[in-house]
Amino acid sequence: MKRIVYALLFIFSLFLLTSCTLEKAPFSEASSNNQKLQVVVSFNAMRELAEAIGGNKIEIKTIIPDGVEPHDFEPKASDVTALSTASVFIINGFGMEQSWAEKAIKTAGNKNLLFVIASNGATPIYDTAASAFWNSQSQRHDIDPHIWLSLQGAKWEAKNIHNAFIKADPANKAYYDANYDAFSAKIDYLYTDYKTKFDQSPSKVFVTGHAAFSYMARDFGLQQNSLENVFASGEPSARRLKELADFCLNHHISTIFVEDMESPKISQTLAHEVGANVEGIYTLESSNGSKTYLQTQKENLEKIYQSLSTGHL
Numbered sequence: 001m002k003r004i005v006y007a008l009l010f011i012f013s014l015f016l017l018t019s020c021t022l023e024k025a026p027f028s029e030a031s032s033n034n035q036k037l038q039v040v041v042s043f044n045a046m047r048e049l050a051e052a053i054g055g056n057k058i059e060i061k062t063i064i065p066d067g068v069e070p071h072d073f074e075p076k077a078s079d080v081t082a083l084s085t086a087s088v089f090i091i092n093g094f095g096m097e098q099s100w101a102e103k104a105i106k107t108a109g110n111k112n113l114l115f116v117i118a119s120n121g122a123t124p125i126y127d128t129a130a131s132a133f134w135n136s137q138s139q140r141h142d143i144d145p146h147i148w149l150s151l152q153g154a155k156w157e158a159k160n161i162h163n164a165f166i167k168a169d170p171a172n173k174a175y176y177d178a179n180y181d182a183f184s185a186k187i188d189y190l191y192t193d194y195k196t197k198f199d200q201s202p203s204k205v206f207v208t209g210h211a212a213f214s215y216m217a218r219d220f221g222l223q224q225n226s227l228e229n230v231f232a233s234g235e236p237s238a239r240r241l242k243e244l245a246d247f248c249l250n251h252h253i254s255t256i257f258v259e260d261m262e263s264p265k266i267s268q269t270l271a272h273e274v275g276a277n278v279e280g281i282y283t284l285e286s287s288n289g290s291k292t293y294l295q296t297q298k299e300n301l302e303k304i305y306q307s308l309s310t311g312h313l
């Protein structure tokens with residue numbers, strides 16, 4: 001009798017194992033992560049903010065792969081599949097992803113999906129300079145989307161993400177609250193540190209390749225000037241390049257910043273022309289290795305601060 005019971009138990013456990021494998025969701029290691037909140041994000045910066053708040057209670061899938069230009073993106077069928085089983089979908093908004101994200105949500109048809117536009121309610125910067133300054137054909141949007149590069153903006157976006165996680169997973173509210181409080185305290189500390197530094201800095205002007213740092217400049221009373229427009233799609237004209245070279249010389253610019261996904265060629269030409277160095281800077285549109293949002297931003301701020309100090313000597 002016992003043998004029969006054991007045999008039946010063995011067959012039953014085999015059946016369980018098989019059914020687990022068959023029901024594997026598009027998220028990796030789904031069977032061991034069934035308890036985790038399934039989160040889809042549009043691109044790396046949203047991943048970093050979601051990780052800061054969600055920690056080990058969430059599992060994230062990023063739609064736009066590292067190294068892919070996020071201002072011009074079309075999702076694949078597998079991205080829509082991920083949305084069909086996820087609990088939360090986070091995008092930046094401000095015109096960055098809406099053109100494809102809303103279509104993908106419709107196709108996914110997941111009634112339980114909580115859609116979060118992280119920039120919701122924040123104050124946008126309008127890209128009024130683009131048409132006048134850059135030789136660009138692209139007039140798709142008029143809002144600069146790069147709010148995550150502002151510490152204040154990232155805190156705002158983290159708050160919206162935090163609210164969504166609590167709604168989707170109320171059992172872990174205390175955990176998400178603690179992570180948000182810790183993140184927000186670190187943001188405030190970094191902001192105060194660099195606000196003091198930038199306030200004392202004699203120069204307030206920095207030059208980048210892709211015009212991604214307007215929100216950061218707004219945080220600290222700085223001014224950004226750039227080779228390419230906010231959508232990384234404009235090639236500077238010869239006249240624009242000459243204007244920018246004059247601008248660099250007039251403002252004693254010592255550093256031309258070049259972003260992680262930009263070709264450094266034009267930046268190098270400009271730097272050579274005005275006797276400046278070329279220095280890397282991160283837009284967080286792709287990941288900066290294993291560095292967190294705060295680590296990368298501290299690096300960015302320190303590099304800009306150093307460039308302002310040396311620029312005026």
Ligand SMILES: [Zn+2]
Nearest residue numbers: 212230232283
């Ligand atoms: Zn960008």
